[in-house]
Amino acid sequence: MGKLDGKVALISGGARGQGAAEAELFTHEGAKVVFGDILDAEGKRVEAAIRTAGGEASYVHLDVTSETDWQNAVKLATGRHGRLDVLINNAAITIPKVPIEERTAAEWDRVMAVNAKGVFLGTKYAIPEMRRVGGGSIVNISSVAGIGQSLHQEPAYAASKGAIRIFTKVTASQHAQDRIRCNSVHPGPIDTEMLHAAMPDPEVLQRRLQRVPLGRMGTVDEVVRLVLYLASDESAYMTGSELVIDGGALAQ
Numbered sequence: 001m002g003k004l005d006g007k008v009a010l011i012s013g014g015a016r017g018q019g020a021a022e023a024e025l026f027t028h029e030g031a032k033v034v035f036g037d038i039l040d041a042e043g044k045r046v047e048a049a050i051r052t053a054g055g056e057a058s059y060v061h062l063d064v065t066s067e068t069d070w071q072n073a074v075k076l077a078t079g080r081h082g083r084l085d086v087l088i089n090n091a092a093i094t095i096p097k098v099p100i101e102e103r104t105a106a107e108w109d110r111v112m113a114v115n116a117k118g119v120f121l122g123t124k125y126a127i128p129e130m131r132r133v134g135g136g137s138i139v140n141i142s143s144v145a146g147i148g149q150s151l152h153q154e155p156a157y158a159a160s161k162g163a164i165r166i167f168t169k170v171t172a173s174q175h176a177q178d179r180i181r182c183n184s185v186h187p188g189p190i191d192t193e194m195l196h197a198a199m200p201d202p203e204v205l206q207r208r209l210q211r212v213p214l215g216r217m218g219t220v221d222e223v224v225r226l227v228l229y230l231a232s233d234e235s236a237y238m239t240g241s242e243l244v245i246d247g248g249a250l251a252q
Contacts, residue, residue: 002030003232008081010073011035012064012122013091015043017193018141021224022088027055029228031086034077036062036069064091064118067125074125084129086231089119089140089164094194097154108156115160116167123171127180135179139230140168142184144246149211161186165242172240181239183230188246191217213248 009026013019014035020042023035027050037043040061047059060076062069077084093114095107119140130136145153146161164184171182189208209215226245229235244250 002028003228003234004086005030007031007085007231008077008083009033009086009088009231010077010084010122010126011088011090012062012073012118013037014059015039015046018190018220018223019088019090020046021220022090022227023057024050024053024055025224025228026086026231027053027057029232032081033057034060034073034080036060036064036073037091038063062091064089064121065113067121070121070125074129078129083133084126085133085136087122087126087130087136087138088227088231089122089138091118092141092160092194094157095154100155103156111156112160112163115157116163119164119167123167123182127175127178130180131175131178136181137231137235138168138171138180138182139227140164140182140184141227142168142186142242144186144188144244144250146184147186147242147244148250152208152211168242169240176239181230181235183235183238183241183243185223185226185230186242186244186246187218187223188212188244188249189217190223191219211249211252212246213252216247218245218247 004026009031011019011022014023015037023033026033043059047057050057060073062073123138142164143161145158146165168182168184223245
């Protein structure tokens with residue numbers, strides 16, 4: 001028996017890294033998965049690997065800033081599998097840190113569009129389908145940047161992740177009567193391509209890890225296991241919660 005047997009899940013940002021690992025684990029745990037990204041070649045490779053391993057997964061082109069793409073992704077999930085039970089809002093981007101006065105409006109808008117608007121759109125189009133089948137679980141991937149350590153954060157990224165944190169609580173509160181749960185996950189530095197692209201200098205990365213009491217990066221598997229818990233019925237009494245997985249950074 002898998003933890004997601006009988007469930008249908010939709011995952012954004014699923015072509016690589018954490019999103020791809022979620023798609024793989026969810027199918028292993030019995031879910032039928034639709035996952036999307038703008039990296040079509042990579043997404044198709046993940047789809048093929050999951051199917052070769054015996055899982056049921058479908059890749060769809062998904063620009064999370066596009067209402068049409070979200071509508072198409074939800075329609076693929078419900079049209080192919082008849083329902084939607086789980087939404088993982090995973091897609092996000094980072095940009096190099098600069099002072100607020102040097103950040104351009106276009107850069108700010110791009111980060112907010114992907115990281116915050118993308119979560120809104122995914123949630124908007126998932127809710128009616130979850131309500132139709134009697135409930136569901138939405139998991140929004142935020143960051144420790146959305147909670148604290150503000151001295152060290154890139155302003156646009158931190159603002160977008162803070163928006164996700166509050167939007168999660170609003171969604172949870174307003175849709176509890178629909179039996180739709182919504183929780184957020186707040187990772188610290190995780191060993192992903194995104195982190196290494198944002199901190200290509202090993203010395204910069206090492207300074208970042210000095211603010212982590214456990215003294216290391218987290219792993220993708222550690223985060224994905226937490227996401228699985230929130231997606232599954234094991235967390236049935238949790239909604240509006242923010243789960244931090246940061247090696248103790250925010251505890252300082």
